[in-house]
Amino acid sequence: MSGNILGKRFVVVSFGESHGKCVGAVIDGCPAGLPFNEQDVQRHLDLRKPGTSEYYTPRLEPDRAEILSGVFNGYTTGAPIAIIVRNKDVDSGHYLEYYHRPRPGHADYVARAKYGGFNDWRGGGRFSGRVTISHVIAGSLAIKLLKHVLGIKVYAYTKSIGDIAVNEVTHKGLEERYSNPVRCPDPVIAKKMEEFLRGLIMRGDSIGGVVEAVAFNVPIGIGEPIFDGLEQDISKALFSIPGVKGVEFGAGFTSSRMRGSEFNDKPIIRGGAIKFESNNSGGIVGGVSNGMPIVVRVAFRPPSSIRIPQRTIDLETFEEVEVRVKGRHDPCIAPRAVPIVESTLAIVLADHAIRYGLIPPVLGKEHGKP
Amino acid sequence: MSGNILGKRFVVVSFGESHGKCVGAVIDGCPAGLPFNEQDVQRHLDLRKPGTSEYYTPRLEPDRAEILSGVFNGYTTGAPIAIIVRNKDVDSGHYLEYYHRPRPGHADYVARAKYGGFNDWRGGGRFSGRVTISHVIAGSLAIKLLKHVLGIKVYAYTKSIGDIAVNEVTHKGLEERYSNPVRCPDPVIAKKMEEFLRGLIMRGDSIGGVVEAVAFNVPIGIGEPIFDGLEQDISKALFSIPGVKGVEFGAGFTSSRMRGSEFNDKPIIRGGAIKFESNNSGGIVGGVSNGMPIVVRVAFRPPSSIRIPQRTIDLETFEEVEVRVKGRHDPCIAPRAVPIVESTLAIVLADHAIRYGLIPPVLGKEHGKP
């Protein structure tokens, strides 16, 4: 119970189910005076939206943001900001079957066990990837706040799909990451990924992937060790995205095979300021930002919904049966997760920037007299 | 500010510095009626203690636990439990140099920047690995609580050091994981690891490693999605251990290269109960325990302290200089981190077991009349 609240100063409350009336979020703690409107949310929701490419689930959702509170005359007021997205294209027909015959890999079984069968099973309910609309709603606010006050910019992109990975990423690639449906900053690799996904869709299978995120211009000193360090809170937030099975920073798991003499980032002077020669630490040392870009990678398992028939248990008869997941589904989580990862990273950075005193409670001078 | 508190129901407050008077923890939220005394803490502290093998830093610390509150007549009382470990073998001589000339890889520089130079720099202060005494103190209580009430058992062990990794782990190996100084459950691999570390010590370098932890007998249903799921809170807690750069559950990063048809764990009936054929999810689906063992891996970067001279910046003169880390240091974090990872995992499980109502506020019947 009561696990739907994230953060301490820029606090995100998530609510809503996949096939209920809406998915939404309340953000408590946003400073007053940030220019903000529904278009700011919509831009990010559109990047997350299903049905925009052949590699995404074709659920037809307009996903329109409605701001319910906390914004007045085009600015945030300092009051809690509630935003909802109504669900429209809801067809819960198949899901009763999965309530009885849980789909392998899905949360159908644990959800039913945990909530005594009272859980809203339609469309996976609260365990659907659709709940990440909450992340994107709050993230759209965090992204704007970070850029407006501190010039921080957050990028995520598809680093790999299965074995197809991008290695070198250019700044241009980052800026144009949304120009292809797999959100890969390298157009040549992107083509390979698309081709691979098409084959996979044909076979009715799915594949894992890795999303990498980078945050530029993060000032030194953000993060509150030892328990509320940046890696601590970023990883917690990222694992709330359905399908994440691993999170690593900088050299990450590779650092477990490195020597200290190669891993240690040496400080150097660049443009009069102290920077580091390498960034194996991913911009975070001791839980605190060190002024280098923050680099984090997120491993997504393959989507659980595959067309290939799978064995499961019928919870009423306790017999082994076969379940076939109907409909078309994302063959890989990574591409659609890109804006969600950006949002999630931004939420944590905003929370910590406020905690560290870098963002005041009121932005700018007193708002023009109405 | 204020980042030294972990958890919501089994709450751990960490305090103390490496070369200050002590390191300690307050645990708020432990039920009344758990048999507990200083020996229960000491057992785990001894496993964490420096100086017990040639592969550990030789700092001579007795690391004696002193319970200050919350325990009466051999039982927990329901009041907050404060426990401290006094620092004894303190030699802060070298550290003033590192305050001016930050050691690469260490938090010397970010600590000074974040706290305006007011930070206690002696021995790394609050950024020393010694703060994990807090984890072990609280973990010793959590481990006992979980076993006492729910029969949950938590094991960690060194999975790899550099490229030397253990693959198959037997139950016997797990039980005897502390029988060799590298805490590897496979004695043959352990020998190789020891040999490798000896060579490394000669060269004055260090190496990364991976610790794996497993929790058995975790009931289904623990974990509060979407933000306070198990993976979310376990990863947050594990990243608070100095040196961690990655956390993954079950198949982890490997799952990013798997197909749904191989990844999805199929439910099966075993002994009248529903279990799963495989455990790629690491015992957690949708942030909730599914009744399978919880499996998590933690990547440790190599220790930053190496004898090899390194380039750094003198913060007073802003010139490039060379710094040489004095003394002997752990060549690899993983072995000494094994009891810390166990403790940390247990803390989160205890917190969530209480949240999910599995542990009552009073254990057992009314305590015998005094």
Added chain:
Amino acid sequence: MSGNILGKRFVVVSFGESHGKCVGAVIDGCPAGLPFNEQDVQRHLDLRKPGTSEYYTPRLEPDRAEILSGVFNGYTTGAPIAIIVRNKDVDSGHYLEYYHRPRPGHADYVARAKYGGFNDWRGGGRFSGRVTISHVIAGSLAIKLLKHVLGIKVYAYTKSIGDIAVNEVTHKGLEERYSNPVRCPDPVIAKKMEEFLRGLIMRGDSIGGVVEAVAFNVPIGIGEPIFDGLEQDISKALFSIPGVKGVEFGAGFTSSRMRGSEFNDKPIIRGGAIKFESNNSGGIVGGVSNGMPIVVRVAFRPPSSIRIPQRTIDLETFEEVEVRVKGRHDPCIAPRAVPIVESTLAIVLADHAIRYGLIPPVLGKEHGKP
């Protein structure tokens, strides 16, 4: 920033403004399996609603509850429950004047100062008594939960209006407290109060009052000292109701003039159980419920909105001016606050009952198969 969240286990998030789109609440932490629907909320909202008597502000609000999430097939699901009430009868015409010329007693001035003028000033915005719709929404859930699981019943009533006070309260009076518009359990005193209010309305003035609340059947042991004791958390919650200037339990301020020999409640045996001869402690000792009814009184200052012209400062010209509050307003907060106080007390008791392990995460057996 970020002060709109109450509680630790039955968590209430409030949002919305007086003249914005809606006022609402998210409740995170309600167990699964509680029968609940919009009528359960509506019943309480109707008691709080304006315009239902000549002593209430005549704003014509239907105040219809809309459940957005967390309820499925007539039961709570364990997911966060979001409920909104749309604002309808909005006329913000006068309020721009008050933004420039703050009304004495109102929050107009502090709101503008705190939020740099970005605050939504329409209808008092976030500082309007209308935000207590959040309390009633969450309270309707808490009241049902407490009654359903523990048989706890919560009553509030108007104890005094100005100098007119009720002394003896019968159980019948409590049950029928909503049968007169001043919500006074003594019909004779109620008549006097009504008469007094009519005179006050004529003069365009307002008056203070006291609301008393009683909770029956609260089990012994609820409340977590020393900081999260019952008095601590109940008082905090009650002071969130606009207009509250004092909170006292049991003998309250009167106890400051009592001797220990009269104040101390002596334990006695009643029906085989330990009760107390008197209830000067108001059912709470050391922050913990002692099995007696919880008794708390709340002092409301007079409503700030009065028709009598008042002196204020024009914030643009910095001159003393006169402001006249337009429209009709409640002459006394107490009567309309009665359901709000009941809700608020219930919210805190629900939160603490869950914390103390008295309410399980799932209510009843597994819900009938759909």
Added chain:
Amino acid sequence: MSGNILGKRFVVVSFGESHGKCVGAVIDGCPAGLPFNEQDVQRHLDLRKPGTSEYYTPRLEPDRAEILSGVFNGYTTGAPIAIIVRNKDVDSGHYLEYYHRPRPGHADYVARAKYGGFNDWRGGGRFSGRVTISHVIAGSLAIKLLKHVLGIKVYAYTKSIGDIAVNEVTHKGLEERYSNPVRCPDPVIAKKMEEFLRGLIMRGDSIGGVVEAVAFNVPIGIGEPIFDGLEQDISKALFSIPGVKGVEFGAGFTSSRMRGSEFNDKPIIRGGAIKFESNNSGGIVGGVSNGMPIVVRVAFRPPSSIRIPQRTIDLETFEEVEVRVKGRHDPCIAPRAVPIVESTLAIVLADHAIRYGLIPPVLGKEHGKP
């Protein structure tokens, strides 16, 4: 469980029992760079200390503060500050009787019921007034922080003992409030109070009292409505002091008998700034400071420990018996509570000043090079 933590940014963790090893506190969230040492704590502890007047319990406690962490070279470091006070004059002889035969008015009975008899009953354990050492420890830090950064000054004093009350208080009286043992700012009234207490001690009875606290120089805008407003959080904190049964701000309960035309504080211009003609609101409107002094009153019930024999229940035999509280005890809580109330108010103001961005994470320039 887990109710011993107060605040969100200046976080106070309380631990320790009356007759255990010590009472202490951890403060997490104090900025770096505040000059602070054990004398700063000691000064306030000495004001709280027992045995310093004939009206206080004669327990002979030196009450020496020991700083365990978070302070280095005379300044706070930004790390958690742990401070303990060892218990010395411990005689638990009588208390076993009270475990079986709970003293009326005391928490003996609820403590045993709540914690299943595992509670440390010696000296009242965790329910002793001695736990307010935690408040004073943290308060000494908060008082210094508020004064150092914002010039805020906090005063409390005995407003009344029984029916003997002080009405007018001069600034000189405030400054010299500790010059008499009853901590009353009017020396004439103080004499009457002392005389009254002497008679009461003779009769073996006790009396209630009221403490008033005032905070000067609190900037406008502090307090986060609607749940974390100043009145909300101050009242919560004050009710954590054993013996408090009521809290009121400004006109408080008296405002329930006032008309709006008299209650509303009219804004005026004083010295170029907006102030208010009266202060019925006690410096807080809508949960937010309005720039006037914060005024709060706390009602203390009479101490439960009286020499007069009282009836109680023997919990082993379930028979009515008589209990006689041994030893000498405070005849009135108010005088000794004065420094505790000051500390508690300061703690909440410090927490909120940090939340509102008025106190930076580092105070002053970089600390002189060591």
